[in-house]
Amino acid sequence: MTTAVLTDTEPLKASDRCDRCGAAAYVRVVLGGGELLFCAHHGKKYNDGLAKVAIEIHDFSDKLTEATPKVAADEER
Numbered sequence: 001m002t003t004a005v006l007t008d009t010e011p012l013k014a015s016d017r018c019d020r021c022g023a024a025a026y027v028r029v030v031l032g033g034g035e036l037l038f039c040a041h042h043g044k045k046y047n048d049g050l051a052k053v054a055i056e057i058h059d060f061s062d063k064l065t066e067a068t069p070k071v072a073a074d075e076e077r
């Protein structure tokens with residue numbers, strides 16, 4: 001396991017994926033032992049629980065509007 005020290009709030013990259021569904025990540029949750037990445041959907045879904053355990057939560061989902069394609073993704077399946 002790598003112990004990367006986060007010195008800055010790096011924006012999420014296109015290669016960063018939600019730990020739950022594999023969609024593009026927009027929320028980074030920093031925990032004591034590492035970090036988790038979530039898409040906007042799962043970031044919201046787990047927000048309440050994560051807020052209790054997270055050291056930091058970086059929400060980039062406000063960037064979603066410009067990045068979301070018009071075509072509805074069939075990601076709920």
Ligand SMILES: [Zn+2]
Nearest residue numbers: 018021039042
């Ligand atoms: Zn997700």
